[in-house]
Amino acid sequence: xxxxDLKDLKIHFDTRRGTIEAVRGIHLSLERxxxxxxxxxxxxxxxxxGNAIIGLLDPPGRIAGGEIWFDDRRIDTLxxxxxxxxxxxxxxxxxxxxxxxxxxxxxxxxxxxETICRHSDLAxxxxxxxxIELLGEVGIPDPSSRVNxxxxxxxxxxxxxxxxxxxxxxxxxxxxxxxxxxxxxxxVQAQILTLLRRLCRDRNVGAIFITHDMGVISEVTDRVAVxxxxxxxxxxxxxxVLTHPTHSYSKSLLAAVPRSDVRLDHFPQLDYREAGDTxxxxxVIDLATHWLGRRAAEPAANDTPLVQVDNLTxxxxxxxxxxxxxxxxxxxxxxxxxxxxxxxTFGLVGESGSGKSTVARMIAGLYQPxxxxxxxxxxxxxxxxxxxxxxxxxxxxxxxxxxxxxxxxRRKRVSEIVSExxxxxxxxxxxxxxDAIVADLLEHVGLGAQAARCYPHEFSGGQRQRISxxxxxxxxxxxxxxxxxxSALDVSIQAQILNLLKSLQAELGLTLLFISHDLPVIRQxxxxxxxxxxxxxxxxxxxxxxxxxxQHPYTSHLLSLMPxxxxxxxxxxxxxx
Amino acid sequence: MPxxxxxxxxxxxxxxxxxxxxxxxxASPVTVAAAVVALLMIIASVGAAFIAPQNPYDMGAIDIFxxxxxxxxxxxxxxxxxxxxxxxxxxxxxxxxxGSRMSIFIGLVSVALSxxxxxxxxxxxxxxxxxxxxxxxxxxxxxxxxxxxxxxxxINGILRAVAPPSTLDNVAILVLILSIGLSNWVxxxxxxxxxxxxxxxxxxxxAARLIGIGQLAIMFRHIxxxxxxxxxxxxxxxxxxxxxxxxxxxxxxxxxxxxxPSLGTLINDGTNFLFSGAWWITIFPGAALALLVLTVNLxxxxxxxxxxxxLE
Numbered sequence: 001x002x003x004x005d006l007k008d009l010k011i012h013f014d015t016r017r018g019t020i021e022a023v024r025g026i027h028l029s030l031e032r033x034x035x036x037x038x039x040x041x042x043x044x045x046x047x048x049x050g051n052a053i054i055g056l057l058d059p060p061g062r063i064a065g066g067e068i069w070f071d072d073r074r075i076d077t078l079x080x081x082x083x084x085x086x087x088x089x090x091x092x093x094x095x096x097x098x099x100x101x102x103x104x105x106x107x108x109x110x111x112x113x114e115t116i117c118r119h120s121d122l123a124x125x126x127x128x129x130x131x132i133e134l135l136g137e138v139g140i141p142d143p144s145s146r147v148n149x150x151x152x153x154x155x156x157x158x159x160x161x162x163x164x165x166x167x168x169x170x171x172x173x174x175x176x177x178x179x180x181x182x183x184x185x186x187x188v189q190a191q192i193l194t195l196l197r198r199l200c201r202d203r204n205v206g207a208i209f210i211t212h213d214m215g216v217i218s219e220v221t222d223r224v225a226v227x228x229x230x231x232x233x234x235x236x237x238x239x240x241v242l243t244h245p246t247h248s249y250s251k252s253l254l255a256a257v258p259r260s261d262v263r264l265d266h267f268p269q270l271d272y273r274e275a276g277d278t279x280x281x282x283x284v285i286d287l288a289t290h291w292l293g294r295r296a297a298e299p300a301a302n303d304t305p306l307v308q309v310d311n312l313t314x315x316x317x318x319x320x321x322x323x324x325x326x327x328x329x330x331x332x333x334x335x336x337x338x339x340x341x342x343x344x345t346f347g348l349v350g351e352s353g354s355g356k357s358t359v360a361r362m363i364a365g366l367y368q369p370x371x372x373x374x375x376x377x378x379x380x381x382x383x384x385x386x387x388x389x390x391x392x393x394x395x396x397x398x399x400x401x402x403x404x405x406x407x408x409x410r411r412k413r414v415s416e417i418v419s420e421x422x423x424x425x426x427x428x429x430x431x432x433x434x435d436a437i438v439a440d441l442l443e444h445v446g447l448g449a450q451a452a453r454c455y456p457h458e459f460s461g462g463q464r465q466r467i468s469x470x471x472x473x474x475x476x477x478x479x480x481x482x483x484x485x486x487s488a489l490d491v492s493i494q495a496q497i498l499n500l501l502k503s504l505q506a507e508l509g510l511t512l513l514f515i516s517h518d519l520p521v522i523r524q525x526x527x528x529x530x531x532x533x534x535x536x537x538x539x540x541x542x543x544x545x546x547x548x549x550x551q552h553p554y555t556s557h558l559l560s561l562m563p564x565x566x567x568x569x570x571x572x573x574x575x576x577x
Numbered sequence: 578m579p580x581x582x583x584x585x586x587x588x589x590x591x592x593x594x595x596x597x598x599x600x601x602x603x604a605s606p607v608t609v610a611a612a613v614v615a616l617l618m619i620i621a622s623v624g625a626a627f628i629a630p631q632n633p634y635d636m637g638a639i640d641i642f643x644x645x646x647x648x649x650x651x652x653x654x655x656x657x658x659x660x661x662x663x664x665x666x667x668x669x670x671x672x673x674x675x676g677s678r679m680s681i682f683i684g685l686v687s688v689a690l691s692x693x694x695x696x697x698x699x700x701x702x703x704x705x706x707x708x709x710x711x712x713x714x715x716x717x718x719x720x721x722x723x724x725x726x727x728x729x730x731x732i733n734g735i736l737r738a739v740a741p742p743s744t745l746d747n748v749a750i751l752v753l754i755l756s757i758g759l760s761n762w763v764x765x766x767x768x769x770x771x772x773x774x775x776x777x778x779x780x781x782x783x784a785a786r787l788i789g790i791g792q793l794a795i796m797f798r799h800i801x802x803x804x805x806x807x808x809x810x811x812x813x814x815x816x817x818x819x820x821x822x823x824x825x826x827x828x829x830x831x832x833x834x835x836x837x838p839s840l841g842t843l844i845n846d847g848t849n850f851l852f853s854g855a856w857w858i859t860i861f862p863g864a865a866l867a868l869l870v871l872t873v874n875l876x877x878x879x880x881x882x883x884x885x886x887x888l889e
């Protein structure tokens with residue numbers, strides 16, 4: 001008998017608008033010491049399974065059918081009382097966000113010792129000693145003094161280590177990790193994954209890894225289950241599934257993962273669709289005659305770079321004061337200089353807090369730099385001699401934001417959102433022309449003209465990002481800043497959006513500044529790349545140079561941490577056939 | 578993953594019927610009842626001229642011999658005056674209808690005034706921040722330290738001293754509106770400022786700035802619609818507060834003149850006769866006031882639960 005067995009598990013959510021079948025009859029089993037990956041896109045039902053195993057399904061969710069067997073006991077029928085005896089002691093859980101899974105008002109020592117006391121006969125003193133021992137084991141330096149610290153005194157990665165300690169301190173037989181590294185930077189992610197893998201091996205603990213990230217699956221898991229719309233479409237040994245996926249959905253999912261080893265012209269589109277899944281085809285517009293092709297001003301065709309950034313520094317005031325020596329500030333960007341040439345894609349890569357977005361916002365004119373200057377097409381737009389940006393200049397630079405849920409005004413219809421730049425700059429003769437342009441733009445980004453009448457909440461994340469792109473294009477810009485445009489999206493949708501950006505760039509001759517923390521994405525998108533670390537630009541190089549022969553130690557460090565999806569090369573051959 | 582298909586569009590009525598708000602409204606019988614009663618009272622008072630049996634302002638129609646009649650079902654009652662008459666022969670039912678019209682009018686206008694001031698200041702303070710924010714919010718705190726009634730007495734005193742005696746009746750209404758409106762804006766300003774500070778960092782605001790849209794247009798056209806939820810709640814709860822304050826002030830004699838009574842004035846009139854046995858003169862206007870305030874509050878409480886669980 002295996003450690004965990006899910007037999008034909010069905011989970012339903014009853015809502016006013018009918019029953020949502022989140023999990024539609026899945027079979028999974030897990031042995032002791034084995035790490036099983038559950039991978040799928042958002043809404044596939046993977047977190048629901050994790051919550052169901054540990055008995056934490058949020059109402060109105062309920063187990064509508066099937067059985068959960070844990071260590072030869074059926075646990076889906078247990079009372080809350082019985083479940084509490086298992087939860088924590090036999091099954092540990094690690095959640096995504098280390099910021100919210102610890103109590104901010106208790107020291108971490110108290111939190112761990114409390115859990116140990118709850119699940120064993122140890123008294124407070126020995127429990128604290130055990131906590132110190134465990135913290136040392138997960139790699140927290142100087143654990144005997146750090147047990148007295150509060151969660152806010154730890155960084156994100158260190159907090160996740162504490163969360164892992166909490167999950168493991170009662171010596172459980174099974175650990176469920178729900179996106180354990182999604183909120184962390186790559187360098188921290190690699191450490192946490194190695195740690196989790198080692199702990200599971202050493203303690204002979206079974207683990208379920210729920211994630212959307214193929215790289216994580218590839219690095220950690222022994223077996224993998226691919227989920228799509230509440231069903232497991234494929235299970236098998238991780239190396240087999242990654243190299244020879246049998247189901248067409250697994251194939252499309254793997255194809256969409258950005259390659260870190262070679263640059264491809266476009267992402268292979270192996271869209272897997274079930275019946276009833278319709279989508280609008282993207283309409284290509286003849287730019288010679290269309291409004292979109294008639295720009296206010298073409299950039300001067302000479303050797304001056306389109307965007308020139310010199311010694312840019314940005315300080316944010318942390319503490320205001322009349323007395324200068326009392327003022328405190330934080331330097332987010334320090335002495336950054338680079339150029340972007342017309343028609344190219346320049347990438348900025350770095351971990352969170354490295355100042356990438358701040359640079360983008362300064363170029364866009366949303367922040368005023370503390371020092372340094374920015375020139376656009378030869379004109380200074382920020383700096384000591386900067387003029388107020390003219391309306392025509394304003395139209396040239398547009399931006400696509402990270403969060404598809406906050407970048408659209410939820411009280412306005414899509415038609416109003418996309419037509420606003422046109423109306424503001426009076427780019428159309430009358431309302432009829434503006435409406436026609438909006439319809440064309442929406443078709444151009446692959447949404448369909450009928451989307452204009454809807455409100456943003458009626459669309460998915462990827463569709464909203466398309467609306468954002470349509471809005472950015474509505475001023476007929478030359479320079480588009482993309483600030484992590486796909487980091488909130490599923491991998492297959494990411495591929496679609498990146499392909500769209502590539503096509504638009506080719507058709508409209510756009511210059512892109514592309515910002516991402518995701519090295520494979522950057523590699524697929526960019527001609528030249530700048531690497532940022534804590535506010536400084538440490539290296540600029542053409543993309544292929546940077547990946548083949550990184551100059552700065554930090555760049556090679558970042559590259560070494562990039563999760564590799566095993567057998568991507570093989571997969572390509574499969575696709576080529 | 579129906580990624581690029583546009584969702585089916587619903588008609589406006591279907592949208593409203595299927596919205597969470599409509600369903601939560603219909604699921605709460607107390608709220609539905611309160612809303613119906615409040616709406617009926619408002620309609621009845623607005624249409625007082627058509628509904629009321631007598632016109633209490635028409636001196637020619639008032640007969641002093643009808644004075645102090647008890648309600649119709651009591652001994653000595655008169656069928657013409659369902660709820661009895663007051664000391665000068667006006668029917669209580671009619672005076673209540675006309676009186677609540679005055680109360681609701683003053684309540685609505687003063688809430689509108691606080692809304693206008695509070696929302697504008699809140700938007701500016703929240704969006705601009707820094708010195709402007711400090712000035713506005715410190716002013717608000719000073720304002721909070723002064724009780725409404727004191728402010729009303731102050732404004733009343735000044736205006737009565739300045740205005741010519743012949744205009745005093747109109748001045749009295751203006752005093753009420755100004756004093757209630759000016760003392761309640763702080764709540765609106767605080768709520769709007771807090772939500773504006775959140776909204777101004779949202780990416781849709783940044784996108785609007787990138788298009789080149791001006792600050793005022795961003796504040797009023799982009800941010801305002803997104804912060805209206807809590808404002809509606811405060812406005813509703815404030816309406817009942819404003820009606821009560823008006824009644825209090827009128828009861829104290831600072832409010833509307835007896836010739837154009839509000840509910841507060843009517844209650845004040847009646848207290849003189851309470852111990853002479855004519856209880857109906859004060860009880861019925863009092864009950865009307867209580868019912869109006871209670872129902873508006875119930876609707877406001879429900880709105881608070883639905884629209885903004887974080888408020889208060």
